[in-house]
Amino acid sequence: MKGWVKALLPALSLLIASQALAEGGQSTIELSGTESTVKLAGELTQGSLIRGRAPADSQVWFNDKPLPVAPGGQFVFGIGRDAPLQHELTVQHSGGTDTFALQFSARSYDIQHVEGVAQRYVSPPPEVLARIRQDSVAVRQARTVQSELSYVFEQPVWPAYGRISGVYGSQRVFNGEPRNPHFGLDIAAPIGSPVYAPLSGVVTLAKDLYYSGLTLIVDHGYGVSSTLMHLDAFHVEVGDKVEQGQLVADMGATGRVTGPHLDWRINWQQERLDPALLMPEAAPPAHQP
Ligand SMILES: [Zn+2]
The missing domain is CATH 2.70.70.10 (Glucose Permease (Domain IIA))
Incomplete structure (x- = not known):
């Protein structure tokens, strides 16, 4: 979120995602702030799409990026294959603002080393x-x-x-x-x-x-x-x-x-x-x- 918005919120709380529940095949995390409760479905790991629900009138930021929020309070975000592991989710609504620290886990990927491959397979032809x-x-x-x-x-x-x-x-x-x-x-x-x-x-x-x-x-x-x-x-x-x-x-x-x-x-x-x-x-x- 923008720096000036943060500055207006002296009571900004930083909360850690903790509770992991299982729901509908995907793990669910409940974030309890001082002002709101936010539910996230998905794994907090690299490459993951996370689907969330905040109180209906909320504005939501993932790090500094404002997220579009559906009329029911739902929103989505995700992090890439090699993304950093620490992120913040900020939820603001009539009651106030909560900022939640999200700790993602690192993945280990399948890396294969191949030697002696012909050049024509390595680069596409210039045309x-x-x-x-x-x-x-x-x-x-x-x-x-x-x-x-x-x-x-x-x-x-x-x-x-x-x-x-x-x-x-x-x-x-x-x-x-x-x-x-x-x-x-x-x-x-x-x-x-x-x-x-x-x-x-x-x-x-x-x-x-x-x-x-x-x-x-x-x-x-x-x-x-x-x-x-x-x-x-x-x-x-x-x-x-x-x-x-x-x-x-x-x-x-x-x-x-x-x-x-x-x-x-x-x-x-x-x-x-x-x-x-x-x-x-x-x-x-x-x-x-
Ligand atoms: Zn493929």
Whole structure:
């Protein structure tokens, strides 16, 4: 929050998140301040999307960033793969202001060292660099959408059946050079397998991109989106409203991949978060029941 706001609040209390409860598959933390009680659902760890509820008339800041608050007091925020571990949540409403210290835990990621990889796999050819730049602009725009859809506050379903073939945060080091970490959750199944919307929302991008192939982005509200990559075919288009569990695409092997899989990503605006942390089970069923 802004420095002048803080200065007006001499009785500012700094409280530590303590109580951990289990609720609906996700751990819940209750923050009891002198003025308000705030509930957070999610794990306080790197890569986590946290969904909160404050008293209905509250204003909420995550560190210095004001968060949009739903009419019922709900809000969301998240921290990235390598984010610092200490954060603050400030809740202000008619009764006063509470600032809560949030201590996140560090993750350890799967790092693989690979030697002797041919140059052509290491860098994209120069003729596609302009296209890659356009792709990232389109993705960034789709993820900047800030709607008041409230689907983000619901429990996601698995977007595909199959085997987990890649996890969030993993990274390869080619010839001593660290590559971009992997920010999705990979689910492998044959080409043409159904891909479902993990949460309801509105399609904000359906495009063939160099790295991620046929790519679908669905806005779930409050800056949170799902990205579904390497698809073989789309069943929806930009602007479509999709229901949770609706067939939106076929799994594929488009873009830079070694085999057919779905790469599912969760973003809070540009912050890349771990979809697995939102799911009560470690993996989806291997086959459609
Ligand atoms: Zn992937």
